[in-house]
Amino acid sequence: MENVLTGNERNNSKEPGFFQKYKKEIIFAGVTVAAVVGGVLIAKNWDSIMGLAKNWNAPKKPVVLEKVVSSTSMKSEIIALPINIAQPIGEAIDVCKHTRNLPTGFKASAEKIETAVRNGFVLKEQQTWVDAYQKVCA
Numbered sequence: 001m002e003n004v005l006t007g008n009e010r011n012n013s014k015e016p017g018f019f020q021k022y023k024k025e026i027i028f029a030g031v032t033v034a035a036v037v038g039g040v041l042i043a044k045n046w047d048s049i050m051g052l053a054k055n056w057n058a059p060k061k062p063v064v065l066e067k068v069v070s071s072t073s074m075k076s077e078i079i080a081l082p083i084n085i086a087q088p089i090g091e092a093i094d095v096c097k098h099t100r101n102l103p104t105g106f107k108a109s110a111e112k113i114e115t116a117v118r119n120g121f122v123l124k125e126q127q128t129w130v131d132a133y134q135k136v137c138a
Helices: 007-012 023-044 046-055 110-118
Strands: 060-068 076-084 092-095 098-101 127-130 133-136
Touching (some): 110 127
Antiparallel strands (some): 098 127
16 A cells, blocks of 8 residues: 555655745745836836926925914014925815914914904914915825
8 A cells, every 4th residue: 555644644744835845936926926016006107206206306495484482572483394395296176264273372473363354353362364275185
């Protein structure tokens, strides 16, 4: 009779399993599939990638915010924050004029208070007026 291994004898034998036997081939296949999928994604989104790369080093325009140092003093400090001005990606939508709550320690400028009154609004503490603008949805 031929030498037939039962289940337990097969598990105890020194013969490598499928994954151990074909380990290099499985890894090679996985890396190849990942490279092909990555290449296809890059090819399909090439225009978006180039748009991002073009604007990566775009000049940054500082945003000036006024922050109240002390609620009893008239002193204020100017904080310049760089922002990246990139090309619009999506569709522009109109945002209506409205009031906005400010972070603690910030107050509306005299110009914004006057604009709010002209539009029929009385601003509360730590509120400012936001004029209508367009916003790009990504």
